[in-house]
Amino acid sequence: xxxxxxxxxxxxxxxxxxxxxxxxxxxxxxxxxxxxxxxxxxxxxxxxxxxxxxxxxxxxxxxxxxxxxxxxxxxxxxxxxxxxxxxxxxxxxxxxxxxxxxxxxxxxxxxxxxxxxxxxxxxxxxxxxxxxxxxxxxxxxxxxxxxxxxxxxxxxx
Amino acid sequence: xxxxxxxxxxxxxxxxxxxxxxxxxxxxxxxxxxxxxxxxxxxxxxxxxxxxxxxxxxxxxxxxxxxxxxxxxxxxxxxxxxxxxxxxxxxxxxxxxxxxxxxxxxxxxxxxxxxxxxxxxxxxxxxxxxxxxxxxxxxxxxxxxxxxxxxxxxxxx
DNA sequence: CTCTTGAGTTCCGAAACGGAACTTTGCTAT
DNA sequence: ATAGCAAAGTTCCGTTTCGGAACTCAAGAG
Numbered sequence: 236x237x238x239x240x241x242x243x244x245x246x247x248x249x250x251x252x253x254x255x256x257x258x259x260x261x262x263x264x265x266x267x268x269x270x271x272x273x274x275x276x277x278x279x280x281x282x283x284x285x286x287x288x289x290x291x292x293x294x295x296x297x298x299x300x301x302x303x304x305x306x307x308x309x310x311x312x313x314x315x316x317x318x319x320x321x322x323x324x325x326x327x328x329x330x331x332x333x334x335x336x337x338x339x340x341x342x343x344x345x346x347x348x349x350x351x352x353x354x355x356x357x358x359x360x361x362x363x364x365x366x367x368x369x370x371x372x373x374x375x376x377x378x379x380x381x382x383x384x385x386x387x388x389x390x391x392x
Numbered sequence: 393x394x395x396x397x398x399x400x401x402x403x404x405x406x407x408x409x410x411x412x413x414x415x416x417x418x419x420x421x422x423x424x425x426x427x428x429x430x431x432x433x434x435x436x437x438x439x440x441x442x443x444x445x446x447x448x449x450x451x452x453x454x455x456x457x458x459x460x461x462x463x464x465x466x467x468x469x470x471x472x473x474x475x476x477x478x479x480x481x482x483x484x485x486x487x488x489x490x491x492x493x494x495x496x497x498x499x500x501x502x503x504x505x506x507x508x509x510x511x512x513x514x515x516x517x518x519x520x521x522x523x524x525x526x527x528x529x530x531x532x533x534x535x536x537x538x539x540x541x542x543x544x545x546x547x548x549x
Numbered sequence: 550c551t552c553t554t555g556a557g558t559t560c561c562g563a564a565a566c567g568g569a570a571c572t573t574t575g576c577t578a579t
Numbered sequence: 580a581t582a583g584c585a586a587a588g589t590t591c592c593g594t595t596t597c598g599g600a601a602c603t604c605a606a607g608a609g
Binding site for chain 2 (some may be wrong): 236238241242245246247248249250251252254256258261262265267268269270281282283287289299311317318320322323324325326327328329330331332334335336337338339341343344345346348349350351352353354356357359360361363364365366367368369370371372373374375376377379380381382383384385389
């Protein structure tokens with residue numbers, strides 16, 4: 236299976252992975268949420284090759300996750316900003332952070348803390364049920380076929 | 393930067409990405425949560441080459457996300473099961489699903505639905521604050537340096 | 550004794566990646 | 580005026596990884 240085929244699958248994980256499913260895209264997005272916007276700054280912070288950076292930025296723009304906006308005419312220069320669609324990836328990044336903090340942190344503790352402006356406290360991001368607000372874990376979920384399920388079933392989720 | 397250097401960064405996203413930051417690992421994990429356990433079944437469902445599948449399973453086992461357990465002696469056969477550490481990746485997968493459902497779903501709707509056993513309802517997974525329980529979005533978070541932050545600061549998150 | 554199952558390994562050509570140099574446009578300091 | 584610099588890429592090349600298909604190994608089944 237090739238990259239391009241992924242987004243055609245009847246699986247939301249596969250479709251999302253077709254956009255952000257490589258290490259560089261995820262790290263670029265991490266930096267976007269830290270307000271990094273410019274080519275040179277991504278390149279310096281990430282240690283990614285310019286070639287690959289240009290490619291990933293182009294793909295993220297095509298996917299509608301980032302927008303390429305001119306921040307200066309003459310000489311014409313562009314920067315990359317999260318769109319609403321991109322901002323919506325925040326839970327994905329938070330989930331990655333949470334797992335890294337819990338399972339891969341050094342002895343010194345988590346490198347970043349997150350404060351919830353609404354309540355003013357440093358918090359852990361927790362997955363909750365939109366209906367009852369209770370915590371959701373792997374063991375208290377049941378997975379059902381939805382309306383967009385594959386006809387005969389095969390690849391899914 | 394090479395793969396191996398990622399996990400040494402003072403960034404929980406980078407460390408997590410060093411484990412699950414490629415498309416196949418994420419799709420394998422998706423299937424794990426759907427109770428797929430065997431080599432042949434992964435291979436058939438994913439369309440991944442056997443070569444790469446063997447490599448990814450090995451790496452996920454090394455990372456402690458999956459466990460390789462014999463399910464039959466003579467002939468000796470192994471299957472792959474999520475460990476506690478692996479089950480803890482559930483929020484990552486849910487966040488990916490949620491974004492795919494919201495931004496990449498076909499017109500027929502989401503391919504899968506998730507029922508919260510605790511309340512019995514089909515729900516959307518929402519990121520919440522562990523302190524106040526309120527919803528967390530990109531715009532109501534403030535990011536602070538934590539105890540494990542890089543000394544002089546450079547790559548972070 | 551041949552067939553089938555299951556979990557891999559091997560081999561090869563194609564694609565993606567890492568590293569470094571080069572390009573382009575206009576500003577800035579000499 | 581002119582040499583240097585900044586920013587955002589592009590080009591080139593050698594290495595690594597990937598996709599596809601065939602092969603291996605062990606044991607039970609017909």
